[in-house]
Amino acid sequence: MPTPTTPKDPRPETITADDVAEFAGGSRWTVNRAFKQKASISTKSRKKVMAAAEQLGYVPDLLAASLASDKSNLVALLVDDFSNPHKLVMLERLTRILRKNGWDTLLVNTLDENDTSSALLNASQRRVDAAVLIGIQYNDKVLAAALGARRVRKLIVFARYSENPDTISICCDDQAAISTVADYVMQKGYQRPFFLAGPQTSSAHLMRKETFLNRWYQEYGVKPSSASVPVYDQRLAFDVVSKHFAGFNRADLPDVIVCENDALALGTVDAIKYSLGLRVPEDIAVTGFDDVPQADSPHYLLTTYRQPITAMAEGLVKVLKSHGELEDLRKFSGELVVRNSA
Amino acid sequence: MPTPTTPKDPRPETITADDVAEFAGGSRWTVNRAFKQKASISTKSRKKVMAAAEQLGYVPDLLAASLASDKSNLVALLVDDFSNPHKLVMLERLTRILRKNGWDTLLVNTLDENDTSSALLNASQRRVDAAVLIGIQYNDKVLAAALGARRVRKLIVFARYSENPDTISICCDDQAAISTVADYVMQKGYQRPFFLAGPQTSSAHLMRKETFLNRWYQEYGVKPSSASVPVYDQRLAFDVVSKHFAGFNRADLPDVIVCENDALALGTVDAIKYSLGLRVPEDIAVTGFDDVPQADSPHYLLTTYRQPITAMAEGLVKVLKSHGELEDLRKFSGELVVRNSA
């Protein structure tokens, strides 16, 4: 039973397994077992323990448990680009599915590239079972540093391809995905495509631009031109597209702008309509990638590619549960969502 | 020095303060002190310790530290409505500022109302220093349950007013904010306002609707009509507004729709333009609340009210640092951002 707090003790009274044990008339370890799913314990003992725990309001302390077992059931999610609305979708899905499977989530906002390693360090100090990178600035330099220090047990790159063998990458098959988009664009008869890419990080990055350009070259013998936006940000994409095409003759404009993701695509639609004063898709069509919620707004009605985030999140759970080798999780495939923009 | 892992020991070798102490020629407690900002330790000792730590790659274990000190430097953020894009803004700001001040963030996705108490319980098992509620389903019943169990040390309601004395509410002065909006709407000469409210949770909720209606009544002696959307979701708002005004005569339509927040306002603009086939603001004006990034898109150009999230987040830090009494943090004030929609 919890001893009444003495005036000298500023610490709030905590109910421990010992208290429950004493109350239920058993030992601390029986209490421990009662709270584990698969443990050899008689149903009678468990019942008694659980009743006592209920009475006393006992719940196991996860800090102490983590310390003793060297397993925290904690996962760190590192994010650096909050301007992309797709992040919210991923966060929702990941936190939900992780929680369903018994993991808690540490959300870490990495302020810049240098900050990443300190964030990783911080996460490791909490003994996270894994750190998941969901951003754009996580290049090989960062990965190498993180892995070199053996700071984190599992380093996972989510929704992005990584070849680093010490890293687990969970993503969809971008080559196939972009090919799907390219095929659609070709089939619809567009002839002067333009590719709008995101930040050109040094590595571990998306190959969408290269894939699309190569695909087009294979088919038609010409490389479409392209531009890049330094951040996946709708507003910035608007600016880049507006400036890029300002003063172009109608004939020199593309008839479709293929965007690396929806954040860029939304900005592109804005630019076409409000800066160039043209129509989508009649004058210039647009495709995106991600299928963010706004893609469905009547303003945009974006034709885009939806990644199977739920399946990917479940893949993450698998990784967390696994100990040894694992299948390749870099080949998820999604689906093209055809709306009005292309 | 870390002893080489014996084949029997599956646990990865960890460098502890003892290792550093031995290496540096001191005691564990000196090492501990070297890592604290304000601790009585000679600069010489500290230097020696830090050098040794650097050599060995030692970092303090936060789990053990939390367990021993009964302070986790961990804050749980509970969120239940990820469809509101403003959440992403809040998450970015909160995680950034908390991290800057030494707190880590646990992001918890509470699936439904019942789940909240179990989420709170879970957070308490990690000994979080505080739980911050950033959602819509956290009504008095939930709060009472949470507090009754004394599960969490500090329960903070963020961006929402709460009168519960055991709860710390950090929000802006909604009355003043809405009055600002109302004044603007009146000054612009609108005469047939309509209020679009969000989910009508039982308590700890926003008084924006009541405030606006009363304000208008005071001024003109009539209560504007209103409707409510069950979730702060752009798409749902679109549906509600479309249905509500379908078949109205032009003369019966409002000349301005005041929305409880931007998520609703964006959907409202969509509905006016694409469902009713009218113009914003010429036929119907719209105001929002929050100033989400998209509010600045040329499609929307939303006139809206921006809360001082940064200041509010810093208020949260103050709360975390404080021990005793605290000023009232429910009177932050923001500013009206005038764009084109009203």
Added chain:
DNA sequence: TTGTACGCGTTATCAA
């Protein structure tokens, strides 16, 4: 099925 050393890595507190 149940009970017992011992350890996890750190911090509070007091003594030197």
Added chain:
DNA sequence: TTGATAACGCGTACAA
């Protein structure tokens, strides 16, 4: 300023 004792609350491994 430094060192030492005693927690913090639980898990593992093994013995009863």
